[in-house]
């Protein structure tokens with residue numbers, strides 16, 4: 001009797017699980033309206049289309065083939081048979097999904113993964129928590145505040161330049177091949193150190209000094225934690241982290257222990273920064289003088305302390321800590337990769353590099369003896385001129401269009417909806433629906449927003465869409481000029497209420513760094529072949545050396561004017 005009771009107790013959950021799986025895979029899947037949309041076949045129970053649409057070495061061709069065969073609203077298979085997703089390359093559909101951020105949220109699984117590392121900051125929060133964080137942070141990213149950061153960005157760019165000049169003067173180390181004063185430099189590694197320095201200083205008034213050396217404990221903690229985040233090599237462990245976080249924190253493995261150790265350091269150091277700022281704000285208030293901190297954290301704390309803000313709209317010290325982590329996580333690698341890919345593209349196109357250099361050198365410097373002696377105001381006015389240079393702007397937007405660091409993003413429908421379409425929808429029975437003008441979507445379905453897919457769409461940008469051509473921006477095809485997107489009709493910074501809050505910040509950094517680097521150095525390709533891989537972001541790797549991690553070696557020599 002007792003045995004029968006125990007067995008039935010054990011059996012019940014198994015039967016319930018089986019029933020659930022049968023329901024999800026055979027019944028719910030059949031009733032899902034996405035099932036009626038055309039899409040590529042799946043050859044096997046656990047086969048999916050994720051590699052083809054997520055991996056930048058194959059995704060442009062995959063997207064092109066899918067659109068040709070199935071139109072711009074495509075049903076694809078996600079992780080399992082229960083996971084039918086909508087891949088949309090229809091601009092009207094994407095604008096709808098990104099604009100309606102309460103109907104289309106970020107899936108809880110990706111939000112949980114991000115939160116487990118950097119806390120529930122703006123990247124992973126949803127609903128009123130996100131709104132509150134975004135409202136408090138928005139003033140910090142105003143044009144005026146971004147201008148205030150210009151001198152600091154020049155200082156960091158100058159430090160990187162001096163470091164490279166020293167390295168070139170010193171000559172090669174064992175690992176660096178040289179041909180007549182040209183040094184092989186992993187630009188990705190070095191620019192990453194510099195963008196960390198910028199975000200530390202401009203983000204929260206902290207000096208990582210990573211261009212100098214890589215020993216700072218907060219820098220090491222962030223680096224180690226982000227490396228864990230991007231490796232996620234143990235799929236089972238990652239799944240457990242998402243679905244049973246209590247289990248993995250009860251039985252932490254080496255990776256988890258590393259993350260916990262890093263988080264402890266970050267909490268301590270960043271906590272001190274927050275306390276210090278709180279103290280300064282209180283002191284300024286007491287003295288009736290303004291608090292002068294210009295970094296994002298100070299500005300965020302100032303806007304949070306503003307007298308007009310209702311208490312329920314204020315964010316907590318924990319949220320402030322998550323914001324520091326979020327700015328570091330979202331703002332350093334993305335900008336580093338844009339700069340790295342731009343230098344790589346310019347190294348492949350020496351004529352464009354020369355043309356850009358000529359334009360940058362045409363900007364009159366307020367002082368002949370370099371940037372170091374310029375006042376903050378002079379640097380700001382210099383940046384004003386640089387920011388308006390047309391070819392530099394075209395190079396930046398073309399690089400961000402061609403190789404967007406964020407390859408794609410994903411949303412989940414929080415209710416049933418009709419997603420409007422501009423193009424006819426191909427159905428799974430072989431017919432084409434020209435009249436309906438929408439795709440029915442059920443609550444819980446995932447929508448794949450192909451950032452790179454949009455940016456490289458030949459049907460929109462023209463037959464040369466996969467080619468680096470900064471001049472295309474002088475005469476865009478009509479369809480491209482109608483594309484949604486926060487930045488220059490591209491989705492590189494996304495669109496709508498969840499688009500990138502740091503776009504202006506990164507453009508100041510990208511343009512200033514390009515100005516300093518291109519007017520001081522010449523960049524050439526090496527004999528190493530570089531390929532792109534989507535490891536959270538689109539990163540460069542050397543062919544045959546994937547295991548060595550992301551790198552982008554270029555031959556760097558000093559630019560010497562012939563005049």
Ligand code: HEM
Nearest residue numbers: 123330331334335338406409492493494498500501502506
């Ligand atoms: C070239 C550099 C950058 C690129 C290409 C980029 C791109 C993006 C994209 C595509 C998103 C939307 C992600 C999604 O929907 O899944 C995003 C969001 C975000 N970015 Fe950036 N980003 C860059 C630089 C920065 C910088 C410098 C910062 C901060 C200092 C920053 C802070 C954020 C934040 C906080 C969000 C979340 C916004 C929200 O959900 O409300 N980003 N970024």
